[in-house]
Amino acid sequence: MPTIVSVDDSTVPGEGSSRLLLLVSSDNKHIVVEEDIMSRSRFISKQVEGFEATSQRHAILLPFSSFVLNKVIEYCSHYRGYYLLEDDPDAAPPGRSPVREWDQEFLDVDRNMLLRIIKAAHYLEIKSLVGSCARAIADMIRGKTTEEMREILGVENDFTPEEEHSPSSKCTG
Amino acid sequence: MLNLWRRVRCGGKVSPYNRGQGDNILHLFVFLDLPPDPFAEHPIQANRYSIYCEESILNMSHHSYVGEHQLASSPPDSSSTGIYKLPVEVLVEIFSLTPQGAPGQMPTCIVLRLVCRHWRDVVDDCHALWSTPACLEEKAWTTTMINRLASVPLHVLWTGPGVAGGQLKEEALLMTLVPTVFPRIQTLVLEDPRGNQVSEALGRDIYTALIKYTNKAEEPPQLRELRVNFSGQMFALTPLFNYKFGQLHGRDNNPLRVLRLSHCKLGGLPLAEYPNLTELELNNCEIHTDWGTHILWQLEHAKNLRSLSLRGQTFPIPPLATAIAVLPHLHTLHLAARTEHVAQMLGGLQIASCRTLSLAFTATLLSLNAVRDMLLKYCGHGAFFRALQLSVAPGDATSIVFTATEPDGGLTLEKLVITIPSVVRKGTAARLPDWLPVVHAESRLTLPDGLPAHGEEWWRKEWFTGGL
Structure with a gap:
């Protein structure tokens, strides 16, 4: 049975830092993180805006595991204080965003983890991370045949034999 | 999670910060009974937490929660995290980053839509993936492309065939597309940063066909944005909309809003025929001095102009200053x-x-x-x-x-x-x-x-x- 996990003291930031958030993962792990770090997430920012001013302890339940959440926090921590065009809600949507070297190393994980990270990033509305993950996945399927794509990404072929052999039939617009 | 709720006293309400779609966001006031206090090092007296979460999380069954817990500690199988479970927006982003197939190969959009039903639906609804017409070996696939092109607002990006061998096929496709597609083109981008001669020639053909169509069409075209950039060599342009269009449809009905020309030789630009223009770029264009002066004087007709870019141009100063001074919306x-x-x-x-x-x-x-x-x-x-x-x-x-x-x-x-x-x-x-x-x-x-x-x-x- 999942139980409440006491917060590791080493994760508690020192005095003078920004407000604290308590993030609760789906496996019931509690992670304390500075609001500043997670400000890249528009979802978190919107939630924080709703907190009452007097309340100094803020918890947000998230529907993904602590393993994934920690990766997202690692990303946000790395880019803390950085300006990334993709995360600027006021900026025009960038075209093809640049490949960041650190992101490539950060996302050098197995397929399942990559998919979990992109889902978490989408949920948390961190556009820069979604973009980097999307690029990594796009690279995986680049130049591949349909069958290879299914194999790489674990997608089931749910076409009927008729559909598979006359795919233009659905293309009616 | 269930354990957590047994150990807290909580009240709640629907938060005003709902995201607009899907589940309600609940605002819960939770009084945690959690010795020792994880925040003990900080001088915080209150023990009330504000918790925001989606309604569905609270409705999560014990079974699914345990299942998630197990997945987190051991690598999940593909069916539980398959890419088809990704949100549509994420799939679209991935697909849009997947490069189009090389000339002679099946376009990526076709390959993607053959993977599964969900992908097919996402690809069919993603206009950006259908922006590049291609001519395929199999007639059925070409028909598929044309059908898709005929059903969505078009944003045609034509970067040139890249290889000389593709020319004939592309031209054949072009002839098919002209009557079908041109009336619905909203954005046309003709560019080839590599300066390939074949694509430059093809771009010129497309442009010429567009001019013919535009000035003679019975129905006004929908072209709102035109970008031309063949950086390898100068691209000679005659004006897209001329007085004939104005005579046919009325000058005010000119749909063009954005005109971006780079590395073009301009023989003239009758801005009086473009009253709705909001964005004009003439970057690194070759403009004869007389025409340059003429264009600048014509700027006074572009009263809706909001953005003007003149990179790499050396217009005569007095007319430029005069022209810009009378543009009320230029920002x-x-x-x-x-x-x-x-x-x-x-x-x-x-x-x-x-x-x-x-x-x-x-x-x-x-x-x-x-x-x-x-x-x-x-x-x-x-x-x-x-x-x-x-x-x-x-x-x-x-x-x-x-x-x-x-x-x-x-x-x-x-x-x-x-x-x-x-x-x-x-x-x-x-x-x-x-x-x-x-x-x-x-x-x-x-x-x-x-x-x-x-x-x-x-x-x-x-x-x-x-x-x-």
Whole structure:
């Protein structure tokens, strides 16, 4: 049975830092993180805006595991204080965003983890991370045949034999 | 999770911060019974937490929760995290980053839509993936492409076939597309940064066909944006909309809003026929002096112009200054040329409504006094820049802004974007904290890829300490 996990003291930031958030993962792990770090997430920012001013302890339940959440926090921590065009809600949507070297190393994980990270990033509305993950996945399927794509990404072929052999039939617009 | 709820006292309400779609966001007030207090090191007395979460999380069954817990501790199988479970927006982003197939290969959009039903539906609804017509070996697939093209608003990006062998097939496709597709094109981009002769010729054919269609069509076309850029060689253009269009459909019905031309030879540009134009770029174009003057005089007809970019142009100064002065809505002006030309142009400008000024210098000459004087002149008139963008060698940028933001200058900036495309000299950044606090509200530094000579950490430390 999942139980409440006491917060590791080493994760508690020192005095003078920004407000604290308590993030609760789906496996019931509690992670304390500075609001500043997670400000890249528009979802978190919107939630924080709703907190009452007097309340100094803020918890947000998230529907993904602590393993994934920690990766997202690692990303946000790395880019803390950085300006990334993709995360600027006021900026025009960038075209093809640049490949960041650190992101490539950060996302050098197995397929399942990559998919979990992109889902978490989408949920948390961190556009820069979604973009980097999307690029990594796009690279995986680049130049591949349909069958290879299914194999790489674990997608089931749910076409009927008729559909598979006359795919233009659905293309009616 | 269930355990958590047994150990807390909570109340709640539906939060006003719902995301608009899907589940309600619940705002719960939770009093945790959690000894020891994880925040014990901080002088916080209250033990009430505000918790925001989606309703579905609370409705999560014990079974599914345990299942998730197990997945987290061991690698899940593919069926539980398969890509088909990704949100549609994420799939679209992935697909849009997947390059189109090479000439002669099946286009990526076709390959993707053959993977599974969900992908097919996503691909069919993603207009961007269908923006590049292609001619395929199998007639059935070509038909599929044409059918899709016929059903969505078109944004045609034509970057050229790339290989000479593709020419005939592409031309054959073009002939098929003209009557079907041209009436619905909203955005047409003809460009080939590689300067391939074949694609340049094909681009010219497409443009010529478009002109013929545009000026003779019974129904007004929907073309709102045209971009032409064959950077390898100059692309001679005759005006897309001429007086015939005005006669047929009325000048005010000209749909064109955005016209971006780069590396084009312009034989004329009857701006009087483009009354709805909001954005005009004539970058690095070859314009005969007489035509240049003519174009500038015609600018007075473009009353809706909001953005004007004249990079790499050397228009005669008096007509340019006069033309810009009478544009009531102009708020973005991009000027880039050799420094002395920019400075000369700025010296004669009066831009009452301009809020975004982008200056780019292709040569780092030191005759920047005119730029500085111009900025100070605006300050003297109480002008207010929403954004000032400088693309220049770092020493020059520092010099300009430092001078302009001295107390006597009084420059008011809401946003400052500095792009430094050249190698950075270390001594420059040390001066920045002196003037950055003077800049109002928001300041940003854009670091292009490949920069800087110092590591990113250095930049972070040097630039983002001191008040940004």
